[in-house]
Amino acid sequence: MDALEGVGERDPHAGAAHVHVEPSRGWIALKPGELWEYRELLYFLTLRDIKVRYKQTALGAAWAIIQPFFTMLVFSLFFGRLAGVPSDGVPYPIFAYVALLPWNYFAGSLGLSATSVVSSANLIKKVYFPRLVVPISGVLSGLLDFAIASVVLLMMMAYYGIRPTAATLLLPGFLLLALVTALGIGMWLSALNVEFRDVRHAVPFLTQFWMFATPVAYPSSLLSEPWRSLYGLNPMVGVVEGFRWALLGTTPPGTMLALSVLISVLIFVSGAYYFRRMEKTFADLV
């Protein structure tokens, strides 16, 4: 009778995944391959964030436009009109909007990914998956808002009669720079947030401070060389000036951009390693 039940027909260890569990020591590998295996989870978590973001709101995805658009109006009135801040020879409203676009994406993504690990506590305590998925999905879901807000930019460019140049093709590169920076800081902060909930209070302050340290409302040309190039130590300077150059044809960022890329990569790599290192304590502390 035992033979009637087809038990264990398969070859025991053929193609079986082997998992070895032991305490980790020293430097931890980043394991990008495993992250790739879980790309569908990343896709569904990002989709969830996008779907949930504007549920039960009256204006829905219009919020993606309202925020940068009204900030642009306020900036144009106070900085452009009243304070007379120079705008590198382009109309101030589009000068500000082109910078607000990547800045809003950066600030939103940073906020989401910095709190991502703590807000996914119920998942992290109950299921195994590469924890890096969580901050990554935090920076991906903002891309849709960015795309929606870009439509307004196209309309403004048509209104002011600004033609895109060949440099526009480099835009995805500048967007990637913003993403990598946001994710790099996000990995640092989300791992720190597990143990120090102060991060949650520090993030709004940090983004506000950072915005004034970034030429969103004013041009970086207010600084003279070499200070203007050194300004690139803030990676968002490279992003914002890159966007302006690619879309509005202002001064190319040059050395400033190189510095921004270098710092951004440094933050990203160190953030990834710090996150992986602290990851083992998440389930116990979060």
Place this chain on the structure above:
Amino acid sequence: MGDTVVRVENLGKRYRIGERQAPYKTLREALHRATAKPWRVARSLWGRGDGEARQDEIWALRGVSFEVKRGEVVGIIGRNGAGKSTLLKILSRITEPTEGCADLYGRVGSFLEVGAGFHPELTGRENVFLNGAILGMKKAEIERKFDEIVAFAEIDRFIDTPVKHYSSGMHVRLAFAVAAHMEPEILMVDEVLAVGDLAFQKKCIGKMGDVARGGRTVLFVSHNMVATAGLCDWGIVLDGGHVACTGSISDAISYYTAQSSSPEEAAASIDDVDRNGFQLLHHLGRAQIECRTPIRFTFEIACPFAVRNATAGIILSDAFDNPVLGTSSKLQQVHGSAASKRWQVTCDLGNVPLNSGFYHVSVSFGDEYRDHARFERAISFVVLPGDPFGFGLKVPRRWGHFYWSADWGIAAVDEPRPSSSR
């Protein structure tokens, strides 16, 4: 068969009690410590602070070793805080062990909570995909099994409704349905059967039985001794983070029930001891008997009023609450004579050829006309696997509740010969 798919060696997990009480520190506290002991804090920020011995530490698990072979269903039992959940969390890689190691060969599916990652604003359909991805299923795989999952959960009409409008029962059914269809080679389940109505619980147990019979390995943590006894091949009893006993599931359960002395712990054995003021006294709370042992129950009933011509009945059920046999003194026209507020009842079943397993008995008590009280699962006992026919052979439990001795006639029948022998 016979090959090891889970090997656990000397596994240990240490927690700092302080971390449990105050789950996160503030930066101020860290800064204060930083000025006092800068180097140590720098190390702890870098995740290396666990080198020093501390007083406020506990070992949730220590020195745990065992091996599980392919297709085995293992029950992990123990009191609250014995380390069961910690063990499953380490094996499913949610948290890291402090020492020791474990190897798992095969795709691991762990099911430690119903509906981890369910989002109330998303519809049932969206949550199936999200939850499936969280449990490590591929999108194509979920699409293939989607209809099956919805059918199992019995919620087809509401699949496009946001989950926040679901009843808790529907929520649980959908969540279990997703997990039940993930087809891992090693399945780990924690306490999930405590939810849902009785019918759905049975369906879940049935599904897990299917998983086990499909040659897959199951590690099962539960307080529900009835389900554990019905499902598992063998068991591990954890006590204070150590392995207290490993052995056949009936040995493990009787070890555990003997170990747990407080009445709440034995709740699975004695459910209702007080019904309408009637009390069951001096009953056999739990017992363990050999195969072929005569079965006899003795108990006393205290009544709130004097009962005349008392009668009693019992129903003996298996681990899944399926009745095995029942009898009543009324049927046999037997009753106590006189009127009393206290009765002693003896029920001698004689030599019932019960197969090995976990059984419980419900007792009813009344007079000639009606039952006054019914004590569900008042008595439970384990029949150990024995050797009923004396040849050193055991009767498999899945052959039924009874072993039976038959008069066999087995004779060779001549085959009709081919007509070539002419």
